[in-house]
Amino acid sequence: MIPAQFSYAVATTVEEAVRLLGSTPGARALAGGQNLVPLMKRRAATPSLLVDINRIPDLAYIKDLDGVLCIGAMTRDAALESSVLLKSRCLVVAETAASLGDALVRGVSTIGGNIAAGEGTSDHAATLLVLGADLVLHGPNGRHTVPIASFFVNDGMPRRRDDELIVEIRIRMPRVGSGAAFEKLARRTGDSATVAVAAALSLNDLVVASAGIGLAGVAPIPLRATEAEQFLIGKRADQATIGEAARLATRAAAPGSDVRASAEYREDMVRVLTERALFRAANRASGSVAQGEAE
Numbered sequence: 001m002i003p004a005q006f007s008y009a010v011a012t013t014v015e016e017a018v019r020l021l022g023s024t025p026g027a028r029a030l031a032g033g034q035n036l037v038p039l040m041k042r043r044a045a046t047p048s049l050l051v052d053i054n055r056i057p058d059l060a061y062i063k064d065l066d067g068v069l070c071i072g073a074m075t076r077d078a079a080l081e082s083s084v085l086l087k088s089r090c091l092v093v094a095e096t097a098a099s100l101g102d103a104l105v106r107g108v109s110t111i112g113g114n115i116a117a118g119e120g121t122s123d124h125a126a127t128l129l130v131l132g133a134d135l136v137l138h139g140p141n142g143r144h145t146v147p148i149a150s151f152f153v154n155d156g157m158p159r160r161r162d163d164e165l166i167v168e169i170r171i172r173m174p175r176v177g178s179g180a181a182f183e184k185l186a187r188r189t190g191d192s193a194t195v196a197v198a199a200a201l202s203l204n205d206l207v208v209a210s211a212g213i214g215l216a217g218v219a220p221i222p223l224r225a226t227e228a229e230q231f232l233i234g235k236r237a238d239q240a241t242i243g244e245a246a247r248l249a250t251r252a253a254a255p256g257s258d259v260r261a262s263a264e265y266r267e268d269m270v271r272v273l274t275e276r277a278l279f280r281a282a283n284r285a286s287g288s289v290a291q292g293e294a295e
């Protein structure tokens with residue numbers, strides 16, 4: 001299908017993009033276009049003005065600033081997937097990027113666009129939720145930082161003004177004794193998640209000190225399985241505990257049925273993938289598999 005008519009402007013600075021977004025009701029930023037353009041073709045999105053942010057310099061980077069991993073919003077998934085820094089210090093983000101779409105999509109899709117789209121199937125959101133990431137937003141009044149957990153709200157609309165850009169994602173560098181893993185089920189390579197699960201654990205003598213379980217594809221927004229997370233705290237990360245936590249994680253999911261899968265199948269896959277993700281996170285946390293090593 002052909003998109004409805006729209007105007008197009010190229011921004012060369014963040015300030016200019018913010019000004020353009022605020023200048024016309026219905027204006028939308030254009031990053032990799034992998035979410036927005038298909039929606040426009042189906043006329044499920046009809047922006048009046050596309051503000052192209054691809055030519056703003058310095059929005060694509062991955063760096064360690066005093067123990068905080070800073071990722072520019074325009075960083076492409078292909079760059080995340082191959083980042084040496086991520087592979088050595090926060091492997092789960094590279095792992096998540098590698099699972100998204102196919103190589104053609106990952107060459108252009110951006111981490112900022114993935115979060116801003118606010119889809120329930122957002123792979124990055126599941127992972128960033130369990131890592132407790134912060135988002136740096138730039139709007140007409142300058143920059144401010146919000147926890148990603150407050151960004152996704154129940155009505156499915158990301159909590160962001162129309163004239164605000166996500167400019168950076170910040171993750172506190174995982175400490176020694178912690179590990180995280182991402183698991184995804186898709187109908188075929190390149191498809192969005194039928195179910196995706198991210199798990200993060202920190203262990204103290206194999207006892208769980210903190211736990212995060214993020215789910216995508218099972219509700220209108222990506223969410224955390226808080227009951228299962230609480231259950232894990234203070235327990236040994238053994239088979240019985242992880243199995244029970246995986247069962248509890250299904251209670252957080254509110255999946256629907258669609259062409260990809262039935263609600264019942266999705267619910268069962270939450271259990272299976274949570275178990276796998278927790279085991280892999282526990283292995284990484286206990287040091288049997290170092291963060292950067294392939295399994």
Ligand SMILES: Cc1cc2nc3c(=O)[nH]c(=O)nc-3n(C[C@H](O)[C@H](O)[C@H](O)COP(=O)(O)OP(=O)(O)OC[C@H]3O[C@@H](n4cnc5c(N)ncnc54)[C@H](O)[C@@H]3O)c2cc1C
Binds near residue numbers: 033
């Ligand atoms: C074949 C295919 C497979 C896919 N597979 C997956 C998958 O496996 N997992 C998955 O999660 N997604 C998947 N997607 C969806 C899409 O690729 C991702 O959501 C992608 O990361 C979106 O990023 P983008 O840069 O292309 O965003 P765009 O499409 O450019 O933008 C998405 C939305 O965010 C807004 N936006 C973009 N950047 C910013 C910013 N910095 N600040 C504020 N607003 C912004 C735009 O206005 C738009 O509303 C797939 C898409 C395709 C076409």
